[in-house]
Amino acid sequence: MPAPSAATFDRLRSLVAIDDIDARQSKVIEEVFTGKELTTIPIGTAADVDAAFAKARKAQVEWAQRPIKERAAIFAKFRDLLMKNREFIMDVAQAETGKVRANAQEEIVSMLLNSRYYAQNAVEFLEPKQVQGLLPGLTKTVIRRQPKGVVGLIAPWNYPMALSISDAIPALIAGNAVVVKPDSQTPYCVLANVELLYEAGLPRDLMAIVPGPGSVVGAAIVAQCDYLMFTGSTATGLALAEQCAARLIGISAELGGKNPMIVTKGANLDTVAEAATRACFSNAGQLCVSIERIYVEDEIADEFIRKFADATNNFSMGTSYDYVHKMSSLISEDQVKTVSGHVDDARAKGATVIAGGNARPDVGPRFYEPTILTDVTEEMECCRNETFGPVVSIYRVADVEEAIAKANDTKYGLNASVWAANDAEGEAIAARLRAGSVNVNEGYGPSMGSVAAPMGGMKESGLGRRHGPDGILKYTEPQTVATSRVVNLGTPPGFSDETWQKMLTPLLDVVKYLPGR
Known part of the structure; x- marks a missing residue:
């Protein structure tokens, strides 16, 4: 079984979020098994990242208004398309990374499991949840989950599908847009799956792929994103965490290990x-x-x-x-x-x-x-x-x-x-x-x-978590909406401040007998 054809790579190359692709400088992509040239990939610039973010922000506003169930349904369809096309996807993974077939299949399994899990559970994780308010019966308090906005995703070369697409799935279902910088050695691993996501119904501007060097494309993403998902070395993760902290945005990072x-x-x-x-x-x-x-x-x-x-x-x-x-x-x-x-x-x-x-x-x-x-x-x-x-x-x-x-x-x-x-x-x-x-x-x-x-990871192996409820909630901002009913906290007409505060005290004491939630 040979590597994917040149025509296949030409088709996937058209999905890159860069205008005038043919006029751009390109990087050679080699078949790792042989060291021979497979194809090329255009090299993105900071201006390309700017354009991708502008489109993503516009698309995200409309996307976030869709019901959670409707957003999740696209990823259930993606899962079916992935199963249908899994042999081709594994071919691309082997060609770009040099993996054996079984390790390429691990990438497929990761995407299948994550798309199924979040498609099935997103509504439960993201729907508004009522909690105990200040005054029982008089205050209704609800926690809502708002998307961060545009998530930046810097993906590695070792598991370029599992550590890009599987991370993007919960971010997108949560109502965000995503701009991805694939590793320069493995861009087609990401593009092959993005093609299926678009086919499943994901708006194209909502997930943009901008290949290029980290010093240019990665830096531009970090400078604009509302949240960063990074997988890579501890040294790079520490530098990115400092940049995110300076902008007061969150970062989730899986880093090195021994x-x-x-x-x-x-x-x-x-x-x-x-x-x-x-x-x-x-x-x-x-x-x-x-x-x-x-x-x-x-x-x-x-x-x-x-x-x-x-x-x-x-x-x-x-x-x-x-x-x-x-x-x-x-x-x-x-x-x-x-x-x-x-x-x-x-x-x-x-x-x-x-x-x-x-x-x-x-x-x-x-x-x-x-x-x-x-x-x-x-x-x-x-x-x-x-x-x-x-x-x-x-x-x-x-x-x-x-x-x-x-x-x-x-x-x-x-x-x-x-x-x-x-x-x-x-x-x-x-x-x-x-x-x-x-x-x-x-x-x-x-x-x-x-x-x-x-x-x-713990210690210098990272911060944040992928998978589970944490893996989708990290891409949201919790918003508390507290509604006062019947009365508010101000002193009602006809009462002195002292009388009103004394009346409130017994209500506050009742709280200790209520079940915590």
Whole structure:
């Protein structure tokens, strides 16, 4: 099965929110598997962002007036179109990112789950809710949810569909417009899905795609948006948070991670070894929630290392547009250099390479073997810094207490994985880990796919949450509407202020007997 045709990319290119596309400077998009040119994408400017925002603000006013149920229905239709076109969408994902087919399907699953969840639950989350007022029976207080306005969305290259479209869905259902800057390496992953959204009935001006460099397009979006959704590095997230704070707008950011796995005595090591290959090497480790540190009780460490190494050596790599291979390519030469640099630095400083440890240009220009390290020490680059590639370090610990302490000894707190003798032990360990999500008996999939539960990071792994009620309510401004009935708080005619206040006091005392809500 080949990459999508040039005609396909020409069709998708027409959806970019840039006038005079053919007259613009363009960037070459390569097929990651081969390094050969696939197509080009026009490079946007700050003026293009200005124009997109002007159209989006106008479209958003009308969109916000539509009933929630009507807005949500478009995304139920999008879900059906996505199911129908999923093979094509996966082709685009593989071509631009170098993912294996199974990892491309993860993107499809994310969009399917999010569109279904928010289409079904948006009315419940967003409809006005009455709460207890100041004076029981005399004050009606209602919380309404107003959209932020125009949401800026800066998407990454590693999961360019799940971390753009899945984030845009709740923002749009909540009544906002969205302006998206896709990563410069993966714009067509976003455009292929936007085409389906337009077909489902989403007004074109309501969701604009402006490709271009972060320093230009990203900066212009941050300068104009009413709320920012960002997925990327901690360093960039911190800079964007400062810019948003200066404008008094909100930001939700999923940032870096150095995610730990804990393996205790009593865990089924055959199961753990096989699952650890997914946890560490899916999408070539280019996953925010990927495991990069494994803490194993010393008593079982030798056996686990042997079993994990065997499973890793059987983790096949390849470039096909099907489900044959499990190991994908890295996205770019820069990523290959980063991964090679971490491994070479560790090897030079005394680490032991248990499996992998080499680039594989014989497979493809950007492939690197899944790699296991032991004897990693603090002075090594990979010890505390995120590699964001197929590299994991194994550390022996005396007991569970040491494992928990070392797992928490990091500036990050995005994801963790726990394998123990039974579920109860695993869940008890999970409760003590400072991570936004913890998977017991798996690496990352269950929490990532539980779209009714919040997903995000603690510490320097981010702020805000995607998924669940938080994932849509963050795109709204809560507005309190309190209506006084019969009387207001002023002293009625014929009463002195003192008499009126004394009459109010018993009413206020009654409040303590009312159920809280």
